[in-house]
Amino acid sequence: MINPPSNIKVLRLSEEEARKIADSLWYRHTDNTVIAVAQDHETKDVLMVASMNRDAVIKTLTTGLVHYWSLSRRRLWLKGETSGHYQYLINFRVDCDRDAVLLLVYQVGNACHLGTRSCFDLGDITKIRV
Amino acid sequence: MINPPSNIKVLRLSEEEARKIADSLWYRHTDNTVIAVAQDHETKDVLMVASMNRDAVIKTLTTGLVHYWSLSRRRLWLKGETSGHYQYLINFRVDCDRDAVLLLVYQVGNACHLGTRSCFDLGDITKIRV
Numbered sequence: 001m002i003n004p005p006s007n008i009k010v011l012r013l014s015e016e017e018a019r020k021i022a023d024s025l026w027y028r029h030t031d032n033t034v035i036a037v038a039q040d041h042e043t044k045d046v047l048m049v050a051s052m053n054r055d056a057v058i059k060t061l062t063t064g065l066v067h068y069w070s071l072s073r074r075r076l077w078l079k080g081e082t083s084g085h086y087q088y089l090i091n092f093r094v095d096c097d098r099d100a101v102l103l104l105v106y107q108v109g110n111a112c113h114l115g116t117r118s119c120f121d122l123g124d125i126t127k128i129r130v
Numbered sequence: 131m132i133n134p135p136s137n138i139k140v141l142r143l144s145e146e147e148a149r150k151i152a153d154s155l156w157y158r159h160t161d162n163t164v165i166a167v168a169q170d171h172e173t174k175d176v177l178m179v180a181s182m183n184r185d186a187v188i189k190t191l192t193t194g195l196v197h198y199w200s201l202s203r204r205r206l207w208l209k210g211e212t213s214g215h216y217q218y219l220i221n222f223r224v225d226c227d228r229d230a231v232l233l234l235v236y237q238v239g240n241a242c243h244l245g246t247r248s249c250f251d252l253g254d255i256t257k258i259r260v
Contacts, residue, residue: 011256021255028201030159035179037167044174049165049230071158094253096242100179102250112226120232123224125151126141 004088004106010064011089018061021092022054026099033069034099038079038111040118041090041104047111048119050079052101064089066103085109134218134236140194141219148191151222152184156229163199164229168241170248171220171234177241178249182231194219196233215239 004010013021025034033051040047050068052060055076059067066087070077080086091104112119134140143151155164163181170177180198182190185206189197196217200207210216221234242249 013255028160035165037176037179039176046167046169046176046232049167049225092255093250094255095179095249096244096252097249098253100249102176114226119225119227119230120223122226123228125143125222125224 002084002086002108004108008088008090008106010106011061011091012064013061015058015062018058021061021094022057024098025054025057025094025101026097027053028099030071031069031074033071034101036066036068036101036103038066038087038103038105038107040107042106045118046120047087047105047107047117057101060089060103061092066105080108083109083113085111087111132214132216132238134238138218138220138236140236141191141221142194143191145188145192148188151191151224152187154228155184155187155224155231156227157183158229160201161199161204163201164231166196166198166231166233168196168217168233168235168237170237172236175248176250177217177235177237177247187231190219190233191222196235210238213239213243215241217241 038047053069056067087105093102168177183199186197217235223232
């Protein structure tokens with residue numbers, strides 16, 4: 001596992017703190033999830049959008065490594081588990097209706113499985129217009 | 131309606147172009163929607179997360195004003211219709227599995243109905259920790 005640079009402070013909470021936050025969220029989306037947006041903590045680029053169920057929230061907050069709920073595979077998924085492209089958690093923000101979270105992350109390598117830094121890099125419609 | 135500054139180029143497409151893009155998306159989420167993330171085009175702050183059905187995508191792309199599908203009210207919703215806090219569309223990006231879109235916007239006033247610029251401003255867990 002690639003560690004983040006020593007000047008990066010990874011956010012890790014106790015199990016108790018993590019559970020309190022997880023219990024405060026509104027899992028209104030598919031498979032009882034909140035929407036999770038991962039943003040590069042430095043460049044502020046939006047890297048990807050995925051889903052988190054309660055377990056994924058707790059795992060993320062206690063380990064400092066971002067976990068999602070995969071809607072396709074219907075299982076908990078440690079981001080980077082196969083690619084090595086982990087996301088270290090720097091900050092975690094909840095939105096006003098508590099059904100979405102914003103993850104400020106230190107991204108190892110590329111966020112996208114297609115080999116680009118962000119999952120939104122290839123889909124700029126002003127560049128690919130019909 | 132407050133117009134954006136004259137140096138801001140609002141993205142507006144023809145009905146035909148908008149339909150092609152709308153038809154290429156994967157409406158896999160609740161009420162046949164894609165997830166929409168609105169990001170300030172200048173500061174890159176994430177302002178809000180909401181949902182868009184096919185109609186909302188077409189309306190957004192043809193008018194240059196962001197429309198969402200309200201999951202709570204189950205109706206099309208022009209952002210700013212009551213508050214005046216419109217979002218002008220500057221860019222529109224589709225993610226790699228086509229179930230999420232990133233909207234680069236010029237935000238009039240505050241994005242959040244609670245009076246903050248972003249819906250994520252009050253929910254920073256490093257500041258409100260239990």
